[in-house]
Amino acid sequence: MSSHLERILANTRIEVSARKAAAEFAALEEAAAAHTPRGFARALRERAETGPAVIAELKKASPSKGLIRAEFEPVALGTELEAAGAACLSVLTDEVFFLGGLENLRRVSAAVKIPCLRKDFMVEPFQVLEARAAGADAILLIMAALGDEDLRVLRDTARTYGLDVLCEVHDQEELDRALQLDCECVGVNSRNLKTFDVSIERAVELASQLPDGVVRVAESGIASRQDVENLRVAGFDAFLIGETLMRQPSPGAMLRELIG
Numbered sequence: 001m002s003s004h005l006e007r008i009l010a011n012t013r014i015e016v017s018a019r020k021a022a023a024e025f026a027a028l029e030e031a032a033a034a035h036t037p038r039g040f041a042r043a044l045r046e047r048a049e050t051g052p053a054v055i056a057e058l059k060k061a062s063p064s065k066g067l068i069r070a071e072f073e074p075v076a077l078g079t080e081l082e083a084a085g086a087a088c089l090s091v092l093t094d095e096v097f098f099l100g101g102l103e104n105l106r107r108v109s110a111a112v113k114i115p116c117l118r119k120d121f122m123v124e125p126f127q128v129l130e131a132r133a134a135g136a137d138a139i140l141l142i143m144a145a146l147g148d149e150d151l152r153v154l155r156d157t158a159r160t161y162g163l164d165v166l167c168e169v170h171d172q173e174e175l176d177r178a179l180q181l182d183c184e185c186v187g188v189n190s191r192n193l194k195t196f197d198v199s200i201e202r203a204v205e206l207a208s209q210l211p212d213g214v215v216r217v218a219e220s221g222i223a224s225r226q227d228v229e230n231l232r233v234a235g236f237d238a239f240l241i242g243e244t245l246m247r248q249p250s251p252g253a254m255l256r257e258l259i260g
């Protein structure tokens with residue numbers, strides 16, 4: 001039986017091929033040229049000098065939790081979280097499993113000043129062009145999703161388009177591969193994307209293996225100020241937080257509580 005991740009990737013490949021076949025490349029290149037990337041890694045590094053740098057995730061639903069936030073207005077959420085002190089935003093663009101979309105990214109990116117991550121399952125370079133055209137400043141690359149050669153091609157494409165890369169790992173072997181890719185940010189996802197189990201202890205264990213030169217991001221399952229503090233003490237600079245913010249009537253108030 002295929003894993004959760006494999007099912008998502010299979011669907012992503014079908015959707016990307018369809019969008020690519022229908023795409024107007026000249027219009028996409030024009031939209032991409034109209035957006036100047038805002039330095040995702042730099043924003044995180046600068047914020048981490050004075051406090052926890054949070055990447056606040058706009059997440060309406062997820063495969064592991066189903067619907068998380070019924071009333072989901074991406075621009076209102078993005079501007080509220082920016083005002084509350086988010087260093088960056090993560091905007092889910094997968095439609096089927098997360099009820100996100102590229103249109104959300106386009107609208108949110110235009111409404112905020114802080115950098116935005118296109119949060120999706122990147123499987124081919126066309127998605128990098130889409131990302132910048134929709135106003136992304138960074139993309140996510142998931143080590144568990146692709147082989148090294150595909151990852152290198154995607155990283156090179158991101159560099160060509162001036163986008164930073166958050167490279168996501170879940171264990172030591174993936175971390176060793178990720179460090180070869182030489183990305184600006186390395187994220188340790190406490191969620192196993194094959195089983196959906198979440199263990200923050202895993203991120204804490206891997207923290208000491210992350211080199212100084214990268215922005216160290218802890219991802220998933222962060223539910224309290226104590227979690228942020230524990231991860232910070234372990235060595236993380238930045239914290240990707242979705243569900244805990246999205247479940248609150250006021251995500252901005254929750255973010256203030258998390259970062260103090």
Ligand SMILES: O=C(O)c1ccccc1NCC(=O)[C@H](O)[C@H](O)COP(=O)(O)O
Pocket residue numbers: 004057059062063064065189191193196219220221222240241242243244
């Ligand atoms: O969140 C999921 O259920 C999920 C399932 C399959 C692949 C990826 C998934 N999540 C992506 C993420 O990494 C999280 O959205 C992100 O780290 C924020 O996590 P959380 O704060 O726990 O919402």
